Amino acid sequence: MAAPGRRSSTFTRLLRHGFTDPQAAERLLDSTELTPLRNDPVLLDALGATADPDLALLGLVRVLEAQPDRTARRELQDTLIAAKPLRDRLLGVLGASTALADHLARHPLDWHALVMYEPQDLHPGVEEFERQLADATDPVSLRVAYRRCLLAIAARDVCGTTGVAQTAGELADLATATLRAALAIARAAAPEDAALCRLAVIAMGKCGGHELNYVSDVDVIFVGEPTDGADEQKALRAATRLASHMMRICSETTVEGTIWPVDANLRPEGRNGPLVRTLSSHLAYYQRWAKTWEFQALLKARPVAGDLGLGEEYVNTLAPLVWQAAERENFVADVQKMRRRVVENIPAAEIERELKLGPGGLRDVEFAVQLLQLVHGRGDTTLRSGTTLDALRALATGGYVGRADAVQLDEAYRFLRSMEHRIQLFRLRRTHLVPEAEADQRRIGRSLGLRTDPVAELNREWKRHAAVVRRLHEKLFYRPLLDAVAQLAPGETRLSADAARERLVALGYADPASALRHLEALASGVTRKAAIQRTLLPVLLGWFADSADPDAGLLGFRKVSDALGRTPWYLRLLRDEGAAAENLARVLSAGRLAPDLLLRAPEAVALLGDGDGGAGGLEPRGRDHLEQEILAAVGRSEGAEQAVTFARGVRRRELFRTAAADIVASYGTEEAPGDADQGELVELVGGAVSDLTAATLAGTLRAVVRDNWGDTLPTRFAIIGMGRFGGHELGYGSDADVLFVHEPRDGVDEQEAARAAKHVVEEMRRLLQLPSTDPPLLIDADLRPEGKSGPLVRTLKSYEAYYRRWSLVWESQALLRAEPVAGDEDLGRRFTDLIDPLRYPARGLGDDAVREIRRLKARMESERLPRGADPTLHSKLGRGGLSDVEWTIQLLQLRHGWEEPGLRTTRTRQALAAACSAGLISAEHAETLDEAWVLATRVRNAVMLVRGRAGDTFPSGGRELAAVGRYLGYGPGRVGDMLDDYRRTTRRARSVVEELFYGA
Template sequence: MSTPPLDALTDSHWHDWLTWAETQGLSPPADPAFATMRQRVWEASEYVAITAARHPAEFAELLASGDLAHTYAPGDLAQRLAARLADVTDEATLHTALRRFRRREMLRIIWRDLAHLAPLDETLEDLSELADVCIRGALDQLYPWACAEFGTPHDTSGRPLQLLVLAMGKLGARELNLSSDIDLILAYAQPGTLDGGRRALTYEQFFVRLGQRLVQALANQTVDGFVFRVDTRLRPFGEVGPLAMSFQAMEDYYQSQAREWERYAMIKARPVAGDPDDIDQLMTMLRPFVYRRYLDFGAFESLRELKRLIAKELYRRGMDANIKLGPGGIREIEFIGQAFQLVRGGRDPALQVRPIRAVLALLAQRDLMPAEAVAQLDAAYVFLRLVENRLQAYRDQQTHRLPDDGPGQLRLARAMGYADWAAFAVDLDAHRRRVQEQFDAVFALPTTETEVEDAPLSAVWQGDRDPAHELDLLARAGFTDSEQVRTRVQQFRDACVRKGLSTRGHERLSLIMPHVLCVAAGCAHPDLALERVLRVMEAIVRRSAYLAMLAEHPLILTHLIQLSSLSPWFADQIGRHPLLLDELLDPRRLYAPLRRESLEAELDALLVPVTADDLEQQMERLHQFAQGNQLRVAAADLTATISLMVVSDYLTEIAEVAVRRVFALSHAHLMARHGQPTDSSGADSGFLVLGYGKLGGIELGYGSDLDLVFLHGSDTVTAMTDGAKAISNEQFYARLGQRMIHMMTTRTPSGQLYEVDMRLRPDGAKGLLVRSLKSFAHYQADNAWTWEHQALVRARPVAGDPQLAAQFAEIRRAILCCERDPAHLKREVREMRHKMRTTLDQSSAERFDLKQGAGGIADIEFMVQYAVLRWAAQHPVLTDWTDNVRLLDTLARLDLLPGQCAQDLTDAYKSLRAAYHRSALRAQPKSVAAAELRPERERVRALWQELMDD
């Protein structure tokens, strides 16, 4: 049974249409479902009721076409408008055609929304598409008319320049509501002067006039109404700025004069008209303005302040019932999404999307917000946007205010599917309350901001109390040398003043520094911890984004101080590369280093936004990847979350993933320029990267360099690549190797990826950078020294062609399995070790060199290498591994070493390696006090004498 109508007037409008239909021999569908939908739509939208009565033929056509019941296919609207505009000859007829087209489509969209035939996403998409096609349709007519009148603007290459239209706000995100204005910014690629018309015009004058005509075509009120209200005040300089600006003028503005809120607005900027090349150029220029490459926690502070201003304005106007701007409204949901986008979008390009529901989904996927909270926000957004559309559908007016009269409340409730206002209000209030709770949680003031006045050590930072009182506070807090600590804090505070820190910077330090003092005081060595973290603070104090991050997330400070107290290396890394502070944000990630598959995925995400020809950014992202992951390994290592043997595994995998990506990027670059080498063996690239030393042995430490050897599969001297700019295979592979070394070793603002040592290649530093696999095999068989075969024990492929890798494995096995004279082999290994110790051992009476000292790591490595070369001919399984621990385990299983020799060497090796890692993290020489590890060292020396000196 149908519900009695609320308004007899709107019902009379239906009778008006029926009367007209009868005269035309028409009748509405007899389907009862249609009658129910019609009554619901007429009750909820006076606009539809009146429009159908005034333009009955349009509604009749909608009924006859079946469009009310169907979803449009992509491109339908554009085709329909093109047909409407086919006979347009001037601006007057253009205005009329656009308005009548809009009126028909609005009837359809509102009907489908109110009749519950279209979900919210379809309604928003249809409205946005309607605006897009109207903008483009109008411009397609206006631009040639303007060119005919004034002349056509061209760029320096002679290409005609077009007006570029950026949609902002809800249209930019394709989330337009039923009676929204559209926010537009107009631009053009290059300045210039037109001289083909009746009088000379600058390009700015041309495009401003074109823009004015576009705005008039869309927004002017005529007897047929309007198409869309247009707001152009989001453009640079607002209302006082030119309506259209050149890209260069826009870039200058956004780099030097744009305000913070303009960054938020630009999140949703979407080109809807313009030349594709111009669009790419403009969006590439704007992206760094919106998305910073660091985690920009200043966004929380700014959005928090913007929300305060909005709330203050609403309170002044008494507009708490505003579902867009009021408490728990649509804007708060958008602010939550925008905050995470601005903070993380530069590091995570996936967040650089416009629709808020897509952003919310990503927040859940990336665990940036609890899935339940995101689900609540998404449900609230859908509910509130439906309410917004139902409010605006009533009279096609841009309103967000809930009705306060009984009939209006009942009308809205029934349009939303509720029997009465009370039932509707319960759900509305619940959604708004949940939004408010999530908003307050996301934008809550950092803990230190509310506690700083009560923090005892804040007086030490402020330095405005009696020195004796400050010294007493420091002593009671746990600092050893209170006077030295007070002096150091004062020096840092004075340095901040000299550096001209902003007022906001000083405010942030007032939040941060008492917390720094408090956490440092709780460390095992508080004075040392404070000194180390102050060095980090000195490196970042002028960079407001990092101060904002620390102020917003005191937990980052806690991790920084505690880990720095354990390792000066950790503090030095952060000080040199403050971008690494980002890694301290999430303890789950900080103390859980990634394995190979996850490392690959993270590096993929970092490199996605970088173009193939942007070598500098490729290197920056690779550095960021390696440094961040090495920092996580160190954090887990320092807190004993992972064991020694796993530390090297993690560090080696980071290096392998980085080397493989450097190879892939370098190879792709050369392939694009020169094509693929021909007549080269291998499954794809014909190039192989070998890891020697610690990389080959899966034993990398902090700061280890990479021992690499490059091989290729081409044996024909005359073979060439197959590209347009063909070069010889030899040249191709040499350039490939050179580019890889350049990418890994060149220092950029973020440092260096890795030190690379190529001296283990055939003929050492005098040899070719890249050798063919066949010549490598000949060299190893005929010319290599014993120490080069020792090095081969630890060699393995780390990147490149899998077929060449298999061929190398066969060559390596064959070389290592050669029969050798044991006495001759032992003498050569022993002599080489003696030479190394003589030239490299840094041991003294007070310190023991962990690697080169007698009884150190190198002695163990040489004994293992000797054993492999000595017995591999009889036991080829010894060639299966490249790392010392598994090789010693294999030697033990084969019973090739006497007694507990293998186990003793393994235990000593692990102890020495652990000390080696600790020394690196303490930023100390790789040595220990002469008394440390003495039993392990003595056992290694004894085994050396037993195995190598007889």
């Protein structure tokens, strides 16, 4: 025993070297077995470098104690002192694995396997392992030889001589050699059976994929054929006996433990099917009965033992079926469902610790890679690797997975597999659960090189990698491109000219020759960009064809691709970001407006990605956000024209965002067909365009004031939205109906104030209509007092005087939609206070006023409907259209707004709902009017989206009419149904109008 002073010093050194039980370590260091090593200055350093120094020291003492005699012990002690490589390997294994320490204690001379690494031993293959197992003639000796080989693999692993992928490959090669040795033992025990049959052992799963764990079932399938002249049934029975014996040799527990279970449950019919089948029987099963997951499993099939020629024939025979699996109905959905089922079957108490099967685990990487292989590997043979990381690398090289994504998945997979290896190596038990004990997590963390705070660092790195895997798994595994690609014929995944032409004709492209030229321009060549386009185009063609004008969609895609082709994020977005590609296809083929907006600024394609939580990129931005952006730009601009140019650019971008959101929601996606609430879509468009218009006017107003007066206009100034603008119901092509009001500031001459206000209005109108590629914004002030003959802008007092003396009932009706939208908020509020008594008159309207409103409505119907227009199909002035519904609701507001607060709103649908709640209209009538108003508004929006210009009637051209139908949810050939439904809906609404408005 060492003196107390020295022990105290050693105690401190042990703590510094990572020992957690220094007292026990001191006792072991003082043991007789370590006497020659006690003064070795690097022993503690070597122990401190292991995953668990306490465990390594205990294991070292056990191994020294187990040496058969003093000579053998001295040889090991001398080698440990002289040979640093051996010391590091042996202590590294002892600090990581109690199971291998137990093996060395039982077989103390096996440490010689770690003395040196010959070139063939540094990265041994199957033949080297077969030589090391050659002397094993029974199950016990095979287990001993297997563990000896495992010892060397583990030593290379824990010392960093091999990486995780190489280690997994060596474990698979050792399994291959072991299966061959076990089969040889079985054949030797039954030579008569061996003479009757040819037996091939096909490795599946991780063994087949050359990526085995330390402890894992080894999945196999057996193929048997009779030898020449042998009876088939007798041969199969003989092969079954050999296969069963081979499985027992590997699986049974002996005094030396077990090797690993051999699992043949991946065979046809699973446990209920025969253990061995002929090749023709296998083929018949896979052709007729196999499920999708069985073809996925065959991705990793590899002949490993027995008759390798028969095994190769098996793999080559079934390969075409594997690469046709993606064409099966519901293929992608089946694979995804199977993955979800795996997660659902994990016990709730274990799911957070499941390294393999849990969310963000190893299986997520493997499933995503395998699904991409099966979908794209039909036409690209470079993807047909059974090894996960090799396949991932090929997917990245081929452009099917982004390079950055592939790097992150590779890193995460390696880290998670390393964790799995270290967990299993400790006791050589089959487990994928991260242990909960701090000591276990500390050992695992240190074994992975995490030394500062091993437990915290391990959990942080584990969660980080799991989060990356989960995110990328969702991104790659569930992206809708896959399901669409899986529906294409194999030749179409790489577009040959013939396949493309046939597909274009079949899909109804009106000009296949032009379409082919676009395809050639997009997909020809050997660049990565062309490779990704070849992946995208077959799917996009189908989505374009799902529209009324596929040619326009393809042309638009080429224009956008030409404009953004050198932008690195563009194709990556379409390939990787959820529904971005499908959204783009829908937008480009839905009509003229959205593509025209996009082609003016193609970078707006980025809005079509996932954004924050699915459709975040298409979520319309609120008025405050838009106004803040525009006003900030106005502040940076050199003049009013530059400021308004920026404001109009924002308006173009946001019009595209809104139009795209509307189209995508109307068409739906592969994952979520178009079943969006029509009323919600109308309100989305109306609210978004109205907010955008208000923000644009606010920015223009600020720019004019700043350019002419600096910070303060001589008069307070407010813009009042009218009509659909005030009602938050603007369409894509709507003018902005407004009133302008001002009020001179204290001390400012009224004439000066009036001149300033007039200049503001004129300058705003001029700036917003300057020639530009951006859509113009027309300001319409015709609803002002005295109409076109009255002044453009009035003071608040002038409005008060006019309305008190001259106001007519139609002006009260028009003021129902008045709402301040820009400028001085206090002045806008005082304007609405001024007009409230007019639009919500006390005690309602008199009979004369009601008759006047009805007369005006009847006159408008007879005079303003365009000549030749079909009154049953005119969305604004026709029977049961917008005018009918709005005048009916506005009459209710004028008559009852004074007593029903809910009617005091500028919004049509809110006023209708309030009238229903107040009992002024039945629920049935309210639903009828609401349905007609929403439908008519949708028709107007559709016409603008399809034609690129406003219109109140259905288009006459076949393609445009079909496009309107597609937007409204009517598929090919259903234009007649659309028109019939419109007439039926508006006819019912007209009946309600006759009753409620005209009193019929």
